[in-house]
Amino acid sequence: MLKKLYLIGIGPGDPKYLTLEAKSLIEKLNLFLIPEKKGKKEELTKKRIEILEVVKGGKTYQCIYLPFPERKRGINYREKVKEWRKEKAEILREALLHIQEEEVGFLIWGDPTLYDGHLDILHEIAEEMKLSFEVIPGLSSFQVLGAKMKVSLTDLATPLTLHTPRSLRNAKEIKHPVVVFLDNYETFSLFKDQPLKIYWGAYVGGKEEIFKSGTLKDISEEIKNLRKELKKNKGYLMEIYLLKPER
C-alpha cells in the first residue's frame, strides 16, 4: 500500500541539472508518476523519461502516465484553473488508489513550488488519503537563465518580482527586475518604450536552448519574430525572461 509520495523537482529538462538529492531518490524509487503530454508537447514527457533512463542506467522501473487534460481557455481564468485542478486531482487520486508500492516519485518540471499547481492538489489529496509527502526542490528555469546569460537577477536593494503575463500587464512602469513565466502574449512589448534590458531564453538548459539579450526597444521585434519561428518549427515554446531597468 502506498505510504509516501515524493514531489521531485527535476530542473529545466536536462539530467545535468538534477540535484544530488533528486538523483539519489530517483535511484532508490521503483515507481514514478509522469504527466502525459500529447501532441506538440509530447517531448516534455519524453524528457522526463530521458532523465529516468540516465539516472536508472539500465535498472528497471515503472511509470504511471497521468492523462491530465489541457486547461480549457475561457473568460474567467481563475475559475477555469480551479476546474482544471479539480480534474487533475481526480486523475491523480485514482492513480494513487491503485498503487501497490510503498513509495512513488512524481517528477515535476523545474521547482515544484513555482507556478505549478501539483503541490496544492497534493495537499488536498494527501489529507484525504492519509498519505505523507515530501517536496524535493529543483533548479528553476529562471535561475539557469541568469547563470547562462551571466546576469544578476537582482539589483542592489531592490526586490525581484516573479510575474506571469496577467500580473505584469497591470504594471505601468517597471522599476526593478522582473522575471516572467508562462508568457504566450509577448507582454514584454507593452514596455518597449521604457529604459529596460531584456534577457530572454527559450528551452533553457536543453540542447535547443537559445538566448537573446539587449535593450528591450532594440530587440523586441527580433524576439517576436524568433518566437514565431520557434513555435512553427518545434510546435511549442518554453520561454522565460528577465526585464531589468537600464542603469
Ligand SMILES: C[S@@+](CC[C@H](N)C(=O)[O-])C[C@H]1O[C@@H](n2cnc3c(N)ncnc32)[C@H](O)[C@@H]1O
Ligand atoms: C508551469 S510553469 C512551471 C515552472 C517550473 N516549476 C519552474 O520552476 O521552472 C512553466 C513555465 O516555466 C518556464 N520554463 C520552465 N522550464 C523552462 C525552460 N527549460 N526554458 C524556458 N522556460 C521554462 C516557462 O515560462 C514555462 O511557460
